[in-house]
Amino acid sequence: MRIFVNLFILCSLSILVSGQNNKYGLWPPEKSCGESTAIVQWTGGQFEFPCSSTKSLFKSSGKFISKNVIATRAQIVGDVLYLGLPRYRHGVPATLVKTNVQPGTCTTTFTPYPCWDMQEEGTCKALQSVVDLVVDQNKVLWVLDTGIVNTLETPIRKCPPKVVAMSVKTGKVLKTISLEGLTSSSSRLQYLVVDYAPDGSCFVYVSDAANRAIIVYNLQADRGFRVVLPKAITAGCRTRDVLYIALIRRDCGTTELYFSYLSTNKLFSIRSEDLRSGVADGRIMDLGKKPARMVIIGTDNGSAIFFRNEGDAEVFRWDTNSTFTETNFKPVYRSPTCQLATHAVPDYKRNTMRVLQSNFPDFMQNRVGCGAIQQLAVMQGCW
Secondary structure, three states: OOOOHHHHHHHHHHHHHHOOEEOOEEOOOOOOOOOOOOOEEEEOOOEOOOOHHHHHHHHHOOOOOHHHOOOOEEEEEOOEEEEEOOOOOOOOOOOEEEEEOOOOOOOOOEEEOOOHHHHOOOOOOOOOOEEEEEEOOOOEEEEEEOOEEOOOOOOEEOOOOEEEEEEOOOOOEEEEEEOHHHOOOOOOEEEEEEEEOOOOOEEEEEEEOOOOEEEEEEOOOOEEEEEEOOHHHHOOOOOOOOEEEEEEEOOOOOEEEEEEEOOOOEEEEEEHHHHHOOOOOOOOEEEEEOOOOEEEEEEOOOOEEEEEEOOOOEEEEEEOOOOOOHHHEEEEEEOOOOOEEEEEEEEHHHOEEEEEEEOHHHHHOOOOOOOOEEEEEEOOOOO
16 A cells, blocks of 8 residues: 555655654654554453453463463554464463554453454364464455464464454454465465455465465465475575565555565565466566565555564664665664564554564563563654
């Protein structure tokens, strides 16, 4: 989606007037693009249970352990924040939730989305472990469910992996895509992208890090296939750790998929039309060497990619219309508490970008005490 032109002009005028400079570039710190700069913060996870007895039952049975809950991915529609809570450990009662981001909200309580029945472990029509989510241009919420729970303890495959599409207006499940025939027992599904072809056809892309592949699913044809990427994209990579994918939309209406492993030293891209045709050989662009191990955390649904370097709290913005060089990486956010960003998401109602961040490394090492501290913060600047 295009950056808001009027907003950019207003911000540009304020920059010219103030002339103030800081580490984020020319940006007057007392001004904001959004209607609220309030940080939404919570520790662990608190849920809206049907009643107190249900909550007690969940706690006593070990199905609810607040400190084992962490949000890693997010989407914002109006004043509603949708969060993916992967079941890394036991005690996560719901893996897809919603909460409120209205200005003045003092508490953060999670409501299972779309309902409690859709959160039941072992019920394959329900969600098992949501690791990524996307809201498309039609207000459809798409979630990637790996089907594997307790991944940081003893991983258990409860159900086959799937992608589920839900209407954010009604909460109804619109489509469930089984990925069972497109994956293997070794698959590690990590990121999800939803793309629309010029004729309106809808496609879903899913990264499979273990198999060096991108799963492509055509909704209209109701079929999918795997595009195995060339070995060259894993050059210098000791392990196939994290396969990031990011969809970029050009002014002319075409889209491109950018991708890279965390441990590799290069970034690549492929035109979506080539990916949808299943042709990868000879169509992949080598964009150049990465200056560090990049953690891609999101896009603005336009031409910009947001990322940070591994272990670093500073977030950068790169406009893919410019050359992939360090001089074109613009710092746009740094956590004052040294938390690490896991997702950068557009907040269209407030004309800004938001950052979901947490002390994720502490959570991974089980060093969080009462639970991981999570925040939804406002990114610096106008987008």
